[in-house]
Amino acid sequence: MGKRSVIPFGPQHPVLPEPIHLDLVVEDEKIVEAIPSIGFVHRGLESLIDKRDFNQLTYVVERTCGICSFQHGMGYCECVEHIFDVEVPRRARFLRTIWAELSRMHSHLLWAGLLADAFGYENLFYQCWRIREKVLDLHELTAGGRVIFSVNKVGGVIKDIDEDKLKVILDTIKDIEKELKVISKTFFKDYSVQSRLKGVGILTPEQINALGAVGPMARASGVSNDMRSLGYAAYDEIDFEPVVSNDCDCYARCYVRIMEIFQSIDIIRQAIDKIPKEDELAAVIKGNPNGEYFMRLEQPRGEAFYYVKANGKPNLQRMRVRTPTFANVPALCEMLKNTEVADVGILVVTIDPCISCTER
C-alpha cells in the first residue's frame, strides 16, 4: 500500500472550459476518493425572483447556462403555463420542439469535441466544432442569437419560423447527417479512441439507481429513461425511442450521445413534417400565477427539474432549478474511485459537466 496524497484538480484546468475543483485522494496512481468543491460560478440567480416578475424571469432563467439556454427557458415557461393551466398553441409547441432539438444537437456536438480534446485527438475536436457551427448558423437564422435564443415567453414563443427557413433547416440537417456519419465512424471504430474509452469509468445500473444519475449517463448504463416521453412541448406527437446502451462505460456514453444527434435530426424532420399552419404563436396570459408545480424535462445533459411556487403576485415565491449535472456529480465521485489519475480528465468530461447550470 502506497502513501496517500491529495492532488488538486481545477478550478482552472486545460481540459475544462469551466471551473470545478476536485480534491483527488490518490494512492500511487490510483484514486481512492474524490471530494468535489463547487461554488466558483455560484451567482444566486434564484434570488432574482424578488426583483423580477414572472415574465422577466424567463430571460434570467435562459442565462442559467449558455449551452442549454433554450431548454431552460422552455422548462420554466412550461412550468408556469402548467400553473396557469393554459393551452399553448400547437404551432408554438412544435417550434419549441424544433429549437429544443437543435440545441441538443449543438450541445452534443460540443461535448463530442470536448471529449476528443480530452483524449488528445485535436483533429476530431475541430471536426466536431466545424459541424456544430452549421447548427449555430441555424440558431442565428431562426432565433437571431447563436447561443442564447430568447424566443420563449410564458404562453408560447415570440418568433415564428417561416416555410423558407424550415426548408433551410431540412437542407442543413441533411448535410450535417452526412458529415456526422463520417465522424461517428472514428468515434465508434478508431482503435486509439476505443483504447481510451472502453472499460473506463464503469457504472452499473444498480449504482445509477442508488446515485440518482440522469440523462445520457443513465441511458449508457441500460436505464431507459428519457423525460421527453412525458410528452411536453410537441413530443407527444413524435415517435422516438430512448437511445440505450448496456456497456456502462465511457464508450457507451459517447455512443449514446452521438446516436442522440441522429435521433434529434429525425425528430426535427418529424416535427417539420407535422407542424400545423397557424397564425397564433402564444396564448394570452391574464393575471398572475397562483399555485405550484414540479416540471421535468430532458435537457441535453439529462433530466432537469423546475419548481415554481406562486401566490398570485407578479413576483414568484420560489423558483428552483435542479439541473442534470447537479444530479450527476455524486455519480462522478463514485466513478472516479479506483481509476488512474490520467483518466480523470476524460471521466469528468463524460458526465458532460455544466458547472454554470449546477451552481446557478
Add this chain to the structure above:
Amino acid sequence: MANTVNPKYEIEEITVDNLVSRSEELIKSGYRFSQANAAYVDEKFELSYSFSNYDNYDLLNLRLVIDTDTEVKSITEVVPAAVFYENEMHELFGVNIVDIALDYKDRLYRIKKECPFGPDKKEEE
C-alpha cells in the same frame, strides 16, 4: 403517440419524524431520489423531497412544513445522493439539518451572505 407515458404526480405531506423511514420505504420499493428543495413561505420552511421512478416516470414529493428552528434528520444514510441538496438547503436557507454524511458546514458555495434565502433576508428588506 404510443410512447408517451402518463405518470403519477403526487405531493404527500409528512412529518419530521417519518422523513427518513418514508424515504427508505420509497427507495426500497424501486424509487430513486430526484431532488430536494426548500422554500421559505409565511415564516415556515417548506421542504420537498422528490422521488421518481426510472421505468414508469412516477413522481412522488414528500412535503415537510416546519418551523425555522426545527431539527431535521438527514436522509443521507439511506440516500447518499442527497448530500449536495441537504448541504445546499442548510447553507442557502438555514434549514437545521443534522447528521449529513459529508457535511460541508456552510462551505459548499462559500458565499459571504448568510442564508440569502432564509428568514433574515425578508427582515432586511
Add this chain to the structure above:
Amino acid sequence: MANITRSPWLLHYDGSSCNGCDIEVLACLTPVYDAERFGIINTGDPMQADIFLITGGVNEQNMPVVKQLYEQMPEPKVVVAVGVCACTGGVFKDCYNIIGGADVAIPVDIYVPGCAARPQAIIDGIVKAVALFQERAQKSEKEVDKVG
C-alpha cells in the same frame, strides 16, 4: 522581443458566467472563426500567457483565483473582459453573490460587450489586445535599455 504580435498566447478563465461566452471564446479558436491564424494559442498555463480573457462576473469565491491567475502572468500583460457579465455584472448584477464585473478584481484593458459576445466581437477584442500588448512590450523594452 521586437515583434511579438505574431504569437500572443491566451489564457481563458470562466468567472461566474453562464457559459455562453466561454463556448464562444472556444468557438473563436476553432476552424470557422480561426483566431489561431493570428498566431494565437490557447494555453492553460498562466505563466506562459500574454493575454487574459475573462468571462463572467466575479464572486466571493473566484475573486482570489482571478487575482492569482493575473499575478502569475508575466509582464507585460493585457486583460480582456468578454461579455456583458465580465464588463458590469450583466443580468446577474443584482444577485447576492456577484460583486461586479471583472474590473473589481483586476485592471481590465479591453471590454467586449454582448450577451453572449459574438465571435467576431471577441476576435476584434483580441486583435486590439494584441496591439496594446505590442505597445507595452516595446515600452518595457525601452526601459530595460535605459537601465542597461
